Amino acid sequence: MNPLEPIREQIDKLDQQLIELLAKRLALVAEVGKIKHQYGLPIYAPEREAFMINARREEAEKRGIPADLIEDILRRVMRESYASENKHGFKTVNPSIQKIVVVGGKGKLGGLFARYFVNSGYPVAVLDKDDWHNATEILHKADLVLVSVPIDHTLPTLEALKPYLTENMILADLTSVKAQPLAKMLEIHQGAVVGLHPMFGPDIASFAKQVTACCHGRSSEKYQWLLEQIQIWGGKIEYIDAKEHDHAMTYIQALRHFSTFTYGLHLSQQPIKLSQLLALSSPIYRLELAMIGRLFAQDGALYADIISDKPENLAVIESLQQSFAESLAFFQQHNKQGFIETFEKVHQWFGEYSEQFLKESRNLLQQANDLRG
C-alpha cells in the first residue's frame, strides 16, 4: 500500500469538511444579503470587512497559520459572497422614479446598468440605435436618461436627444471621457446633469468596491439618489472635476492602452510562438501577457476613441517615444552606470509606493503562477 494513502484520505476528508463549511458560510451570507436588501444596506461594508480580516489574521497567527493565507482565503470567499448578494436585488433608493431610459441599453455597459436598475425595482426602458422612431414614447415621462453609446456617437446622440428632454429629467452619461460630453449635456439640457465614468468593464461579477468617477453638472440634489443607488450596489463614488478626470485618463487609459496595443502589435510581428512563451513564462510575464492579450479580446473602436480623445493624449504618447529612445541609448552606448542612476531616480519618484507595489503584486503573481496548473 502507498504509505501516503492514509494521510491523503484524511486530507480529502478535511477538504470535504471545508466544502461543508463553505456551504454553511455562503448560506449565512445569503441571509445577510436578504437582510441588507430588506433594510437597504450597501452590500460592501468596508469597516466590517477590515475588522473581520484583522481579527482572523490575529487568530490565524496564534494557531501558527500564516496570516496572509487566511486573508487570501477570506478575500476570495468574500468576493464570491458579494456576487451572490446581488441575487436578492437591491433597495430602491428613490421609489418615486417612474422611468429610467438607458440610451444604448442594448450595449455592454448600458446593459449592465439597465440590469442593476431593474434589479433595484426601477422601471427601465431602452432606447438603442434602431429605436429612434419610438423615441417620443420611450422618453415620455422619463425621470432619468442615461446615455451609454460609443464615445464617438455620444455628442451626436445628445444632440438628437435634445428635443425630447424636459427640465424635470436628470440627464447622465457613462462615457469614458468627461469634459466634452458634460459640456454638451449642460448645453442641451436645462435640468439636472451628471457625468459618470465607471472605472470598470461590463464583465464585473459585482459592483462591490468598483469605482465610478462622478463629475458634477447641475442640481446635484436631484441626482443624489442615483449615486446612493450605486453605493447600495457596493460601488464607490470618486468626485472629480471633468477636466481633471480627462487629464488623469490620459495616463490611466490612453497611455496605458496605447503601450499595451503597441506591445501586442510588436509581439505579433516577432518570429515567436505564443504557446512557447507561455510555457516558459515567469508568473510576472504570464500576468503581463494576460494584460496585453485581454485588450485584444475587447472592442478596438472603444480603445481607438479613448486613445484619440484629445490632443494631450497624443502629446504624452509621443513623449513616450523619447523615453524609449533615452532608455535604448543606455544600452547602445554601453552606459550601464547611466541606466543604474536613472533606475534609482525612477525608484525615488515611486517612493514608498515602490515597496507597497512589490508587496501587493506578490499576491497577484502567486495567483498567476497557480493558473499554470
Ligand SMILES: NC(=O)c1ccc[n+]([C@@H]2O[C@H](COP(=O)([O-])OP(=O)(O)OC[C@H]3O[C@@H](n4cnc5c(N)ncnc54)[C@H](O)[C@@H]3O)[C@@H](O)[C@H]2O)c1
Ligand atoms: N466597455 C467598457 O469597458 C466601458 C467602461 C467604462 C465606460 N464605457 C463607456 O460606456 C459607453 C458604452 O460602451 P460599451 O462598451 O457598452 O459599448 P457597446 O458598443 O457595447 O454599446 C453601445 C450601445 O449603443 C448603441 N448605440 C449606438 N449609437 C446609438 C445611438 N445613436 N442611439 C442609441 N443607441 C446607440 C449600440 O447599438 C450599442 O447597443 C461608452 O461611452 C464607453 O466609453 C465603457
